[in-house]
Amino acid sequence: MLQPMRVPAEGLPDRVTIYEVGPRDGLQNEPAIVPLEVKAELVARLAAAGLTTIETTSFVHPRWVPQLADAEELLRRVEKAPGVRYPVLVPNERGLDRALALGVTDIAIFGSATETFARRNLNRGLDESVEMFAPVVARARDNGLRVRAYLSMCFGDPWEGPVPIAQVVGNGRRLLDLGCEQLSLGDTIGVGTPGHVTALLAAFAAAGVGPERLAVHFHDTYGQALANTLSALRAGVTVVDASAGGIGGCPYAKSATGNLATEDLVWMLSGLGIETGVDLASLAATSLWLAERLGRPSPSAVVRALSQELTEDEE
């Protein structure tokens, strides 16, 4: 298997934590419902490949996300590997109750940087959504849970267009002020570019939110995800969201396809000599296995190239 040559660069972190979103963000956007045993095997394989944070499922009501209606059963089925976290998306107090009943230790809430997307995705405005999240975060913290907040549409919104940086910082701070440990900045429609990333992270730092409290969540819709990630690493961010095989996107946003593929990210980080703990061959094999289950090729460039290598080796 081809490998990148390891050539570190100055000004980058030694280690990055990959926050794997495939089982949740990937599978919730599948047209067909993936069988429970495939989901459980996917989560187990991702942990075996060395991923230490795997967002496993969501407690959003099955009416909205029927693909993840088996959340409870999946969480019971997944054998927790030592040192691995299995966060679950939780929209409201009812979801939190379900998470607490199952002994979940990490949850994520999902906010928006824009009013329009809040209304479309959460069915309520920004103020009301923060009100809804406040007791969720408070009770989660009282119960010793770690809470991450997603902030969608940080780099552009399909309905509102460009999103002012000050507005993103303001809405992100509101979620952090509720008591969230980490804020994941989402480029939900994938329009961001590297200077925009640098400017947004600088604005957060100026508002007292350093890179140690931030994660980045880039979509590859316009091919910019890895270049944007490089910019974020330069600004000190060490948590990067990615999806095994590049599956998933956002079902409510027009043209929003293509999470950054974990394999493409690992290739870059590995070349840069940045530790992730992930075994690329094992991860790519998992994505090839999943692609067969989903009935279509992986959108990850690395997975496609390695798959071609394997085929040629057999010839």
Added chain:
Amino acid sequence: MLQPMRVPAEGLPDRVTIYEVGPRDGLQNEPAIVPLEVKAELVARLAAAGLTTIETTSFVHPRWVPQLADAEELLRRVEKAPGVRYPVLVPNERGLDRALALGVTDIAIFGSATETFARRNLNRGLDESVEMFAPVVARARDNGLRVRAYLSMCFGDPWEGPVPIAQVVGNGRRLLDLGCEQLSLGDTIGVGTPGHVTALLAAFAAAGVGPERLAVHFHDTYGQALANTLSALRAGVTVVDASAGGIGGCPYAKSATGNLATEDLVWMLSGLGIETGVDLASLAATSLWLAERLGRPSPSAVVRALSQELTEDEE
């Protein structure tokens, strides 16, 4: 049409020249032979979209590249737009004679950073290939032509594996020393990562070859092309090779697919506020038109996303 928000970053050039390789590097790898009138229209459309350097065709013997056997006829057919350069690939003195007879003003020769690829692609070793190029470059310069040299396999070689940076610099300098104006550093199999790019450009600078004499030619095989481009821009490079719609690759290198798509590059540069003179909508429309002629979708992320936008607008 969605656009990136314009947010410049420090330490990057104000302007980048895109060296468009689609008509030559893209079409020479097509399984079917593209009709002459499609080629001529492609070149005209690229110029109309604002590209100022368009590598048009190749004088490699038709036995090796039957797709470009109509080189002479195409060059006669193309109406030269003012301010636009139309370089042609020239392998040897016979090719140079053909170029001179047609009034070509810009040529490119193609060397290798590794012995194995030289033997596979040029059918002779590195020393012999430099000997072959020497009179081509000398006579071209005597006739007032601009000469670019490509250097393949700068970041890895499918047969030799990792390629030492000193070896790349040494082989690149040999081509520049012949009298070439510009050296284009090719990641022919797409394995390079951003720190590797920085290190290679620093090594060239240390050897007396500054970024003003270099161009970069990245392949997106492992998804790294844009992140690598960002690294090259930071090192002062201002000429970037790309292929409209992402067509093409290298027929002799295993797994070598996917030139960096010009549209994905323009999206990033446009977001960074870096001038290219290219109209993205017009360029993407050209790639959609070409994709229809080639009978398959463009591999460019931007072209795919914009195509989806157009489809949705019609619904």
